[in-house]
Amino acid sequence: MSGPALAREAEPEVQPAAVRRRAPRVRFSAGSVSMGLALLVLAVIVAWLVAPGLFTSFNPINGAAGQQFLPPSPLHWFGTDAQGRDTFTRVVYGTRQTMLGAVSGVAVGLVIGSLIGVVAATTRGAAGALIMRFVDVLMAIPGFLLALCIVTGLGPGTLHVALGVGISAIAPFARITRGEALRISQLEYVEAGRLAGTSSPGVLLTHVLPNSAGPVLALIPVEFGAMILNIAALGFLGYGAPPPAPEWGTLLSDGRNYLEQAWWLTTLPGLVVVLTVLAIARVGHAVQARFQI
Amino acid sequence: MSRVPRLIPYVAGRLVQAAAVLWLAYTLTFIGIQLLPSNPITIELYNSSDGAGINPTVAAQMRAYYGYNQPEIVRYFVQLGEVIRGNLGWSLSAGEPVSRAIVNALPSTLALAGAAIVVAFVLTGLIVGFANLSPWPRLRSGTRVLPPVFGSVPPFWVGIIALEILSFRFGLMPVTPNGSFLSLFVPAAVLSLLLAAVYTQVLLKSVDAVYDQAFIEVVRAKGAGKYWVFAHHVVKNAAGPGLTVLGNSIGLLVGGTVVTETVFSRTGVGTVLFNAVSEQDIPLVQGLVLIVAATYVVVNLLVDLVYPVLDPRITSPVTALAVA
Numbered sequence: 001m002s003g004p005a006l007a008r009e010a011e012p013e014v015q016p017a018a019v020r021r022r023a024p025r026v027r028f029s030a031g032s033v034s035m036g037l038a039l040l041v042l043a044v045i046v047a048w049l050v051a052p053g054l055f056t057s058f059n060p061i062n063g064a065a066g067q068q069f070l071p072p073s074p075l076h077w078f079g080t081d082a083q084g085r086d087t088f089t090r091v092v093y094g095t096r097q098t099m100l101g102a103v104s105g106v107a108v109g110l111v112i113g114s115l116i117g118v119v120a121a122t123t124r125g126a127a128g129a130l131i132m133r134f135v136d137v138l139m140a141i142p143g144f145l146l147a148l149c150i151v152t153g154l155g156p157g158t159l160h161v162a163l164g165v166g167i168s169a170i171a172p173f174a175r176i177t178r179g180e181a182l183r184i185s186q187l188e189y190v191e192a193g194r195l196a197g198t199s200s201p202g203v204l205l206t207h208v209l210p211n212s213a214g215p216v217l218a219l220i221p222v223e224f225g226a227m228i229l230n231i232a233a234l235g236f237l238g239y240g241a242p243p244p245a246p247e248w249g250t251l252l253s254d255g256r257n258y259l260e261q262a263w264w265l266t267t268l269p270g271l272v273v274v275l276t277v278l279a280i281a282r283v284g285h286a287v288q289a290r291f292q293i
Numbered sequence: 294m295s296r297v298p299r300l301i302p303y304v305a306g307r308l309v310q311a312a313a314v315l316w317l318a319y320t321l322t323f324i325g326i327q328l329l330p331s332n333p334i335t336i337e338l339y340n341s342s343d344g345a346g347i348n349p350t351v352a353a354q355m356r357a358y359y360g361y362n363q364p365e366i367v368r369y370f371v372q373l374g375e376v377i378r379g380n381l382g383w384s385l386s387a388g389e390p391v392s393r394a395i396v397n398a399l400p401s402t403l404a405l406a407g408a409a410i411v412v413a414f415v416l417t418g419l420i421v422g423f424a425n426l427s428p429w430p431r432l433r434s435g436t437r438v439l440p441p442v443f444g445s446v447p448p449f450w451v452g453i454i455a456l457e458i459l460s461f462r463f464g465l466m467p468v469t470p471n472g473s474f475l476s477l478f479v480p481a482a483v484l485s486l487l488l489a490a491v492y493t494q495v496l497l498k499s500v501d502a503v504y505d506q507a508f509i510e511v512v513r514a515k516g517a518g519k520y521w522v523f524a525h526h527v528v529k530n531a532a533g534p535g536l537t538v539l540g541n542s543i544g545l546l547v548g549g550t551v552v553t554e555t556v557f558s559r560t561g562v563g564t565v566l567f568n569a570v571s572e573q574d575i576p577l578v579q580g581l582v583l584i585v586a587a588t589y590v591v592v593n594l595l596v597d598l599v600y601p602v603l604d605p606r607i608t609s610p611v612t613a614l615a616v617a
Contacts, residue, residue, distance in 0.1 A: 144548025270450035277445035
């Protein structure tokens with residue numbers, strides 16, 4: 001208890017007065033600047049997600065008559081669309097649909113994928129091999145194709161899209177979890193746990209799963225960014241949220257019909273998508289560097 | 294000389310494994326399709342009669358004609374037997390055999406994908422080269438920013454912007470493809486960004502890893518210049534992971550092709566796939582899934598076979614597996 005307090009008291013005496021008086025010279029490296037920007041972008045996105053009404057006073061669904069195809073201006077940052085709706089407002093409100101889809105997609109891929117991976121790593125003999133062949137099949141079918149088929153089967157809609165992209169992310173999560181779990185379960189303390197009489201599900205839950213988490217978690221930002229792009233692409237192809245609801249991919253595909261009149265309808269919302277995915281990639285890079293993969 | 298006999302069981306094993314993966318892929322799609330509420334016949338009847346439905350006896354005849362009056366398990370084995378003989382079935386929406394629908398769309402897509410891979414190689418070469426050899430440090434670190442940017446950009450968005458600028462602003466390119474150089478190059482360049490993002494990220498990492506190795510110091514100490522070191526020692530040692538990722542990028546290429554072909558109004562495998570999916574043309578979807586999975590499996594097998602040829606340290610794919 002007294003340790004930190006003592007250290008705090010001792011500190012002023014250790015620091016020479018001359019050093020203390022000099023203003024600290026803060027130099028930002030390129031890495032910390034980009035990390036700061038990335039966190040800023042993500043903070044804005046989260047704020048849009050939680051409270052879209054704070055950032056815009058327009059209605060995302062109902063347009064204003066006579067306000068069609070206005071170019072970007074201080075009032076309408078991203079211009080207006082064919083129905084006189086403010087595009088910036090639709091991007092802000094659309095954040096929720098897209099992010100909800102990406103988060104639930106990652107959750108599906110992470111939970112099912114890591115379960116399959118751990119089970120495959122700890123099941124001996126033919127069953128484990130069979131599970132991994134199943135994962136091989138999932139790997140051999142491109143994720144986007146799989147998502148497209150699933151969404152067609154289920155019909156359009158944000159949650160169906162999320163399920164589609166989520167299922168297509170099972171394979172990478174399963175692979176990396178299996179590799180890590182195999183490595184961990186050969187370590188001595190896992191053996192010690194087994195010898196101490198813990199049941200195999202117990203060993204799995206208390207020793208293998210928590211210790212193989214690092215690289216698996218580092219995959220989350222990578223898959224999250226890819227998922228936003230895939231959801232946007234599916235929305236672009238017409239499988240996203242049904243028309244009046246704003247969603248990033250649908251916004252971009254709507255704008256495609258008015259390329260000649262209104263460049264801002266696709267360009268500016270697209271820029272938001274790019275910045276978001278870039279920010280996630282930057283943070284993901286830092287996480288990966290932390291876990292050395 | 295002793296390499297070849299060792300290779301035969303390996304290749305045979307890999308082929309069996311590849312066949313198993315394809316069989317599983319086919320079986321899983323079959324099961325998945327059975328879980329859907331409708332089958333190709335009911336969908337076709339609904340579509341062709343505008344939802345009114347038709348005479349039940351005719352519908353029953355149609356079902357019998359296409360084999361849908363039999364239990365699933367019979368249909369599964371009949372279809373599987375046909376697929377093994379190379380008959381992928383009949384596409385109801387295209388009104389032609391599935392294989393012909395795919396083969397007709399193939400040349401345009403192969404041209405697009407091939408051009409995209411070439412452009413991606415050029416981009417990768419430029420970026421990896423500049424990031425390591427440029428005399429200006431700013432350019433070296435600047436080029437390293439590009440790959441994540443490429444990877445974060447939705448290809449359809451770049452495509453739309455390219456169309457907007459090149460076609461609508463300056464009229465340099467027709468909106469629909471006309472066989473000109475630009476109408477192939479621009480979609481290929483858009484598609485190549487996705488690929489280049491993956492290739493460069495992997496290659497930059499493996500080049501950095503090679504530069505960290507001790508033998509590079511030895512080569513430098515012997516007086517080799519930085520270009521010599523890069524061309525003769527680094528590239529060769531760093532190329533392996535690039536080759537592996539080339540095989541894995543087939544999946545990216547498929548998704549990218551669907552979107553790119555849609556944006557640039559090209560007819561190809563991507564648009565056939567998209568139409569098949571939206572028309573719920575199940576035999577066509579099934580055939581495409583099988584073809585794509587087969588391409589993926591074959592390309593990855595080829596990559597594993599070529600690996601030891603390019604990297605003499607790995608004497609055969611058998612040892613390559615042992616190393617990995």
